[in-house]
Amino acid sequence: MNILYDERVDGVLPQVDRSALLQALNARLPELEVLHQKEELKPYECDGLSAYRTTPLLVVLPSHLDEVQGVLKLCHEMQVPVVARGAGTGLSGGALPLEKGVLLVMARFNNILHIDPAARTARVQPGVRNLAISQAAAPFGLYYAPDPSSQIACSIGGNVAENAGGVHCLKYGLTVHNLIKVDILTVEGEHLSLGSDALDSPGFDLLALFTGSEGMLGVITEVTVKLLPKPQTAKVLLAAFDSVEKAGRAVGDIIGAGIIPGGLEMMDNLAIRAAEDFIHAGYPVDAEAILLCELDGVEADVHDDCDRVRQVLEKAGATEVRQARDEAERVRFWAGRKNAFPAVGRLSPDYYCMDGTIPRRELPGVLQAIAGLSAEYGLRVANVFHAGDGNMHPLILFDANQPGELDRAEALGGKILELCVKVGGSITGEHGVGREKINQMCAQFNSDELTLFHAVKAAFDPGGLLNPGKNIPTLHRCAEFGALHVHMGQLPFPELERF
Amino acid sequence: MNILYDERVDGVLPQVDRSALLQALNARLPELEVLHQKEELKPYECDGLSAYRTTPLLVVLPSHLDEVQGVLKLCHEMQVPVVARGAGTGLSGGALPLEKGVLLVMARFNNILHIDPAARTARVQPGVRNLAISQAAAPFGLYYAPDPSSQIACSIGGNVAENAGGVHCLKYGLTVHNLIKVDILTVEGEHLSLGSDALDSPGFDLLALFTGSEGMLGVITEVTVKLLPKPQTAKVLLAAFDSVEKAGRAVGDIIGAGIIPGGLEMMDNLAIRAAEDFIHAGYPVDAEAILLCELDGVEADVHDDCDRVRQVLEKAGATEVRQARDEAERVRFWAGRKNAFPAVGRLSPDYYCMDGTIPRRELPGVLQAIAGLSAEYGLRVANVFHAGDGNMHPLILFDANQPGELDRAEALGGKILELCVKVGGSITGEHGVGREKINQMCAQFNSDELTLFHAVKAAFDPGGLLNPGKNIPTLHRCAEFGALHVHMGQLPFPELERF
Structure with a gap:
């Protein structure tokens, strides 16, 4: 029994004739890959929130948009619920399947369709990995700013569905701030474009409404993102504090001083020790808290900001402020932070x-x-x-x-x-x-x-x-x-x- | 007869008993100022798009939120359409009244409720003028970025309703990018908060949906905007071109070079001549087009960017590139642009x-x-x-x-x-x-x-x-x-x- 979707409180789902659905899918979309054996379905039981698991009714793995459209039309006709899924790295069970529903896996739509360096946009399919966009844009000196920790694996479609953030979203915004257009298929399989290639779009802002709607409003078929020029330089400061409250206050002081860091991260003593044991980042293990503050932009600007941030941190009671001496140390400082979850997991x-x-x-x-x-x-x-x-x-x-x-x-x-x-x-x-x-x-x-x-x-x-x-x-x-x-x-x- | 709302194509509006409505308003909200004489209604016939005019059924000028709520509840009961209006500076007739509807003027809600320099936010009533927010934030070194040309007069509620832009929205975004929370009353007079005081809000992004919805989804009662630190310095370059196409291409070149100017404006020969005649900004009247490019930020950064933009402009075929020598010349360069509409009006x-x-x-x-x-x-x-x-x-x-x-x-x-x-x-x-x-x-x-x-x-x-x-x-x-x-x-x- 599916205990995760609770019909008592979530609403009664329609009764589905699984074999009729399978037959109809095979008949109408003969090329479509459909998984239906118990052992085939097993890997799709959960997303990144693995404590919650349900076996889907069927898994479909379309390779062409007309297959996605066909699946949606058929499911609409037969009143079968559909859960769309990208890379399945989500941490809140947004792509958790339904026992009575089809899991629509969009992973095969992984082509970068167009990079436009003059408009500074990239048009990509939903299954493209977050990091792959930046890699494709790199030859033009551009990158895609939102960087969830899972960026090596997570797909842009999932990023849009969850309005993903990341270390750099303080300065560069969430996913919603870095999109200009999303193409979707509606529950009835109709194509809609939300947003436009221009700055603004009249009517209601359905693009923003759709972003973060967690697969409840439509299935993403194409995403056009904004690209940003890569900052000329990036420096990182590490500040140690003898209390987490002081570190917390220092965060407000930095922002209050009119500085917008590229990233501003905090770890407490337990996290510091765990990360240091695991990564040997060079963190001060006796500190009650550390702040990592990255400043990016043009050389002279970053230099000035580093001085200003150092002053703010010292005034806020930092017991130590260190600037990463070189790129290797900067990367090491961040590696400690980026691996903090698995590091804590070892404790x-x-x-x-x-x-x-x-x-x-x-x-x-x-x-x-x-x-x-x-x-x-x-x-x-x-x-x-x-x-x-x-x-x-x-x-x-x-x-x-x-x-x-x-x-x-x-x-x-x-x-x-x-x-x-x-x-x-x-x-x-x-x-x-x-x-x-x-x-x-x-x-x-x-x-x-x-x-x-x-x-x-x-x-x-x-x-x-x-x-x-x-x-x-x-x-x-x-x-x-x-x-x-x-x-x-x-x-x-x-x-x-x-x- | 109201020829602007066309019941044939826009839908049949309910029949309204004007005197019954007036009586009910007076009975229920005795303190509320209601205009109903023909000569009193006259000034409210149009907004900034004065070619379109309609006499409203009634005009109400509430001073307290419970009056706004009372008006909405009564209109909902009696099925009377409501058009909300701020300063009435809109240029597309968004606040054009209806012959069968109440015009709800929110101008008296003009208090700045709270400036929070640490959070860098301002909580204001909807009738507060755009420029007044920046003025109130100035003692903290902060300002509100979106700056429509009407900023001296237009109100923030109207800015939200229209998702207003301005000269600086290339770098700093439209209104929607500079909001964190909007409080509204629904058509039934119920209070809702859209967005939150935190970075993100779960559920659908109703704040973004509401922004730019032109008064069709609710009545704005409070707005919390983001404030930005005032840039340390701002410089402006003026480039002349012998063709508008070249100037147009130079715009793409600047953006493509990875520079995001605070403002990047263009005028063609007719506009240049008109502005020069009117304002004496020092524009080259023989140029087919000029670009005004403002760079803002910290001193060193702006200095570097000015050099880079100059190179890009020269490479793009500018016949002349001039940097405003001082603040007075910078202001003069912008005065020409900001007065271009009235200047052209003289032609x-x-x-x-x-x-x-x-x-x-x-x-x-x-x-x-x-x-x-x-x-x-x-x-x-x-x-x-x-x-x-x-x-x-x-x-x-x-x-x-x-x-x-x-x-x-x-x-x-x-x-x-x-x-x-x-x-x-x-x-x-x-x-x-x-x-x-x-x-x-x-x-x-x-x-x-x-x-x-x-x-x-x-x-x-x-x-x-x-x-x-x-x-x-x-x-x-x-x-x-x-x-x-x-x-x-x-x-x-x-x-x-x-x-």
Whole structure:
């Protein structure tokens, strides 16, 4: 039984005749590769959030757009839900399959169609990997700015669906700020272009609406992204602090001084030690927190900014400020940060990676509160995050084999997200809502707001066939779990939803 | 009779009992200022597009948010359309009243509520003038970047409704890129917050959807904008060319060289002469075109960029490149550009200001085509525009007292917009669709796309009471005028719609 899509609260899905669907697919789209054997389906049970798994009804692997269109038309006729998937690196279960639904894998659409250096745009298929765009643009001195940690593997279609961020989005924006056009197929298989090749497009901004809509509004068939000139130079400063609050305040001070770093990242002592053990980045292991601040641009500008940032950091109480002496050291400083998750993973049998966003000014207070919660729940929390954006990734360490630890980890995670909402932040920064945070959406939004989301969804997909059960909870789900939230004073992580 | 809202094609509006509405407003909201005498209504007949005029049913001037809410609730109960209006400086008739609708003037909500220099945000009421935000932020070394030419008068609520641009939006983005939160009242008078104080907000991006929706989705009650640090310095270069095509190509060359100017503006000979006569900016009156290129940032950076831009301009065939020697000359260079519209206005009894956007690479070809059309229609066209964005403002000169000239001007304008769409651009850059371009939307979008717009509109305002007849044409209108467009090979400007 599919316990992840709960018909009690997520709505009853249509009954599907699997063999009739398979037959119809084979008859209508004879070239289409369809997986239907149990062992073939197994690798598609989950995306990057591997704790949640469901076996899809069928997996289709189209190679041509008319096949995608054919699948959508047929599924629409037969009222079969469709979950689209790119590289499957998402961390919130946005591409988690449905037992009653087709998994539409877009990975084979991996061609870069056109790089236009004068317009500074790249037109690519949705399965193109994020990093491959920058590689293709490199001969023109250009690159694609948003850089999620998974950029070597994640695909641009998934980036659009999740509005992906990355280390550099403080300065260069999220995916939504780096798009000019997205071509989609609607649930009925009709082609639409959202946005345009020009600066702005009249009518409602459906491109921005679509970005981050997590596969609920249409299937992406082509993406035109903005490219940026590669900065002439980049320097990184490492500052050590004897308290996380001071480091948190320094973040606000840097931004308040009018400097916009290319990246501004923070790690606490647990994360520093873990990273240093793993990568030997040269981090000061006695520091309670470090900040990594990258400045990029033209040589003279970066030089000036480095001086200014150093002054701000020293005034904010940094015990040490070091500038990477050369490119090798700069890369090493970043390698420690980029490998912080696996490094922390070595400290503990399991960890739970959170993703919440808060207004920057709340950083010191929220960090203090997380330390308190960590002590209260008896679980270690390592903090690694995009400090400049207020996008936190607390990693809760636990051992699933110890009775009760997973429950405590999830309860602690819920408390942290609740805290984010309370200070004016949000339950996700860049990983999306997907399946993972569907209940927390009930804490983030009231029923008027959710009703509006449902009405917008219905404008694109009145039958609710695209990726049902993700991103936007039903009112019924919120009545069920929102009530729990209110009564028990904590966000719900009901047992039945866990793998 | 109201000839601007055409019930044949725009949908039948409910019958309104004016005196019952007036009585109900007075009874329920005794403090609310309501204008209902003919002479009181007169000043509200039009916005900045003064060629289109309609007398509103009633004008309300609320001073408190509960009055706005009360008006919306009552109008919803009585099924009366509502048109919200800020400063009324819009150039596409977005705030044009309805004979059967209430005009809701938000001008009295003009308080700056909070400037947060650490978060670099300003929370303001919708009637606050664009420039007033920068003035209030100045003591903190901050400013609000989008700067429409009307910034001294236009209000931020209107900027959000129209997704306003300006000289600096090439580098700093349109209004949508400079917002973090907008509070609205729905058509039913319910309060919603779109966006959040944090970097990103989960669920669909309703903030971006709302921005530029031209009053069709809700009434803005509060806006939280991003503030930017004031650049340390700004320099401007003036380059002269012996052909507009060369100047157009130079624009692409500058962007292609990896430089993002603070502003990159172009004027052709007619505009240059007009501006020089009026402002004495020191422009070379024999040039076929000039470019004004502003570079801003830290001193050293700007210095380097000025050298690079000069090289690019010379290589692109500039006959002269001059850097403003001092701040006074810089201001004078810009004064010529900023007063180009009134300057051109002195050349001719009437002019028609167009607003279209094209991909940058199409600039040389489109400029050539406009010159051809100008000759064909026997009307002079002055070109003044945000070249870096591909946002063109051709000014068509005509004399409405000469029989047929207005028709020719409108037909020529239609041809120019058609050309924009043809090369992959759009029928508006920053002035919006409003009432003016409602028919051209039929050329820009097909019926699937329009149906989707209507479904999105219905998600917010199922009864269609908010600003009906603007921005998104009915399918009936497109069937009527889109057909005309197809049959006659030109965009329709039906006689009945003109004042």
